[in-house]
Structure formats: structure tokens, C-alpha cells
Amino acid sequence: MAHQSAALLDPYDENQYFFGKMERDEANQLLKNVDVGTFILRESLSRAGDFSISVRESYEGDHQICHYLIEKKESDDGKIRYNIGELAFVDIPSLINHFRLKPLERSVLIKPFPKQPIHKIIGQYKFDGERTSDLPFDRGEILEVLSKPEEEWWVARNTLGMTGLIPKPYIKIYEEGDEVTLLNPSNRSSSSGSFKRLSTNSVISDFSEQRFSQDWDRAKPFQVPGVVRVVKERNPSIYNKEALRLKKGQLLNVTELLPNGFGQATYYDSNKSGTFPLTHVEWVNTPISNGDANK
Secondary structure, eight states: EEOOTTTTTTTOOHHHEEEEEHHHHHHHHHHTTTOOOOEEEEEEESSSTTTEEEEEEETEEEEEEEEEEEEEEEEEOEEEEEEETTTEEESSHHHHHHHHHHSSSSOOOOEEOOOSSSEEEEEESSSSSSSBBBBBBBBTEEEEEEOOSSSSSEEEEESSEEEEEEEEEGEEEOOOOHHHHSSSSOOOOOOOOOOOOOOOOOOOOOOOGGHHHHHHHTTTSSSSSEEEEEEEOOOOOOOOOSSSOOTTTTTEEEEEEEEEEEEEEEESSSSHHHHHHGGGGEEOOOOOHHHHHOO
């Protein structure tokens, strides 16, 4: 979703506070001269799959930067949890939201460290947005690129502090005077681009787009609704709100086949719905009993 970051913290906008892979020393450098409660979420380089929160804290006038490990674990019920100390959370936004109200040790999370832009860009065509993760913009609007998670889809921020995905073919690197040229009516040869979106979800897809057509063809003989069994595990990016987490042997009820190599499904034993890549499952052509589903 395109979010307004400005001075407010939105736990569900990971673009605000997630910095990817980062050394502890680099986090220390970024946070050494900032306000108390300023923080960074980063991937742990010493523990694969885990995360760390680095935050500037204060206690009785003593300012220091503290680092807290977030362990990604599978609970007894087979679900993924994010643990910090003795507390467990269903996802990272829930964890961030909790520590907005309660201190990690000395301070609460107040605001993310402001990301520095990679580029200043300007819209060549109007983009209305296709999904909640997109950032709409006008022709001639100036934006800042914060990251490039995909080749054709970048994360950008507008002048209001809102962030979201933008299509690279709709923009150009900003040069002084571009806004005058692009907003001149005589230069408006087109009001929108003709870019076709192949990306499957919000920010990062772990599915190779070059294979989407062959997986769609492979799925065509099967009827939906139907049942599939997971043959390859999948832990989607924390950015990917619509993707299902897959565990080998798990059963899914497929409700729709999408023309991009993905399917829409619910877990066999719950009502949670989301998308999954067809490459990660095998089709079950016979009825599944409750006993089989629990194996």
C-alpha cells in the first residue's frame, strides 16, 4: 500500500523502516546523531533468516544505540512466529506496533531512520496505480527512489512522504527543467504508458517470470476448485501481503488459476487465502480425506 510516512510511523509500511542487509556498525553510524526512538529494521548477517532492530534509546539522560535480535521460528502449530525475547508475534508489523506503545528496554519505537533517496525522478506518464502497494503519480510529478527490489518496479516516495511501487518505464531520471517541459501542453503526446505488468505481487516475487506461461499451460487441464499438495517450501518476503507461506506436504484448496503462473487458494485446514506459485505444488486428482489432510 502507498503510505504516508512523514513524521508518523505506519507499522504496515515496511518501506519506511526495513533496510535489508546491514552490518551493526553501519546501523550505529546512521543512528548516532538522531532523536531517541529512531530505529532501523535490518536482516541479521550473523543469523540467516533472522532480523535485528537497532534503536537509539535513553535512560536517565544516557543515550546509546541498542540492538535486539528477532528470531524467525516455526511454532508448535506449524506457523511462523517472530520472537523477540520471550514475546512472539505473527508478523513484523505486529511486533513494530507493539513496541510503539511499550519500550524495548528503555524507549519505544517512535520513527524510522529516514531513508536517503537513490535518485530523483520525474513522471513521464500518469500512473494511477493498479494495486494497494502502488504509488500513483502524475506526469511531471517529482519523486525520490528509495530502493529497486525489481528491475522494472521501484519503491519511491512523493513530496507528501507517501511510499509505494512505481513502474520504471513511466519515469525518467530528473534533470533541471524537466517539470516545465513535461507539463507544457504542446509536449503531451501521451497521457499514459503502455507498460505491461508481469510482477505478481507487491514488492518482491520469488517466482521466475520467464516461466509463468509454461506453468499456466501446465495447469490448464486441471479444474478449479481443486486440491494441490505443496512440494516446495516457500517463505515470502515480508513485503508480500498476499502470498501464502508454504510448508512441504501441506494441502491447499485452489479457487482460481491466474494467467501469470500463480494460483489463488486457501489453506486446507483454515480460511486464510492468498496466492502461490504453481511450480511449488503438485495437483491431487483424487478426493482427500481428513486423515490424509492431517498427515
